[in-house]
Amino acid sequence: MLKKIDKAAQYLAKNTPSLRCPICHASVKLDDYALICEAGHTYNLNKKGSINFLTIKPDTTHYTRAMFEPRRQLIQAGMYAPVLAEIQNRLTSGNLLDVGSGEGSFLNLLSVSGSKFGFDIARDGINMASEYTELEAFFSLADLTNLPFSDQAMGTVLNIFTPSNYREFKRVLADDGQVIKVIPDRYYLQELRTAFGMAVDYDNQEVIHKFAENFPDYTQKEVKYTFELPPQLRDAFLSMSPLEWQVSASEKARIAQNPPQVATIHVQILQGKKS
Structure with missing residues (x-):
């Protein structure tokens, strides 16, 4: 079996035209x-097969393995399967860029005719994304405001629960490319919010309005369902979201005595064409 760095080098050899220097x-x-x-x-490949394009320090404090691991477990258990099925139906030919790809599970579960990139x-x-040894993709540390990807290199920019930079998205999209953005709606993870004593009051209208400004002919689809949490993953559910940062360890331990048994997934999928 190839070492990760050798596998990444082979992948980059085929995809070098899709990247550019983020400095000059x-x-x-x-x-x-x-x-x-x-x-x-x-920009050197590390032994895990990724590159650090950042000119600032990467985040090693907030989004850590302690949060990514339970999230990965729930994704692999199928918690987002209906959402991913809707995304899969919207994918077109060309390269796929996953913005804020996290630990790589979403990109791993999607199929595309072109190459895959995540940052x-x-x-x-x-680092966790490199653990998907069968995944054919290139992952990097990069800045949303200054992407290390070439003009018109991507067929689809995928933006799941992460910030956007539409100027950069449009730059890297091919003329017939598209942005698929997934945003939480009002009842998303309402069981987690309720358990943590938070209001279920998410309002996504400002995000939708911003998307509409950039893609006036966009389409929108609501996806809402409940996912039954397996007993062995109910503790993971409590740790999968930044929401837990607002809860003390003692309060979280108390909630873990009787954790939620289901999770509501309520999102809006926005699709906008560059042309």
């Missing part, structure tokens, strides 16, 4: 285990 925006070439631009800026600012997430 020049094209890059693969030289052994590094991407080097025309100005000499160098995040969370080091643990990108």
Whole structure:
């Protein structure tokens, strides 16, 4: 079996034209285990097969393995299967970019005719993505406001529960490309919010309005269902979201004595075409 760094190098060899230098925006070439631009800026592959394109420190404090691991368990158990099925039906030919890809599970479960790319600012997430040894994709640490991807390199930009930068999205999209954005709606994870003593009052209208400004002919679909939490994953449910950051360890331990048994998934899927 190939080492992760060798597998990544092979993948990059086929996909170098899809990347650019985030410092000077020049094209890059693969030289052994590094991407080097025309100005000499160098980005080395690490042993896990990813590259750090960031000019700032990656997040090693908030989005950590302690949160990504339970999230991965729930994704693998099928908690988001209906959402992913809707996304899969909307994918077109061309490369797929997963924005804020976390630990890579969503990208792992989607099929596309082109190549797959994922990036995040969370080091643990990108490191965990490399654990999907059968996944053909390239992951990197990168900045949402200055993507290390070439103009018109992507067929689809996928934006699940993460911030957006529509200027950069449009730049990297092919002329016939699209953005698929998934946002939480009012009842998303309402059982978790209730258990933590938080109001179930999420309002996504401002996010939808911003999307509509950038993609006036967008389509929108509501997806709402409940997922029965297996007993062995009910504790994981309590740890899968940044919501837990607002809850003390003692309060979380108390809730774990009688955790939620179901999870409501309530989202809006927005699809906008660049053209």
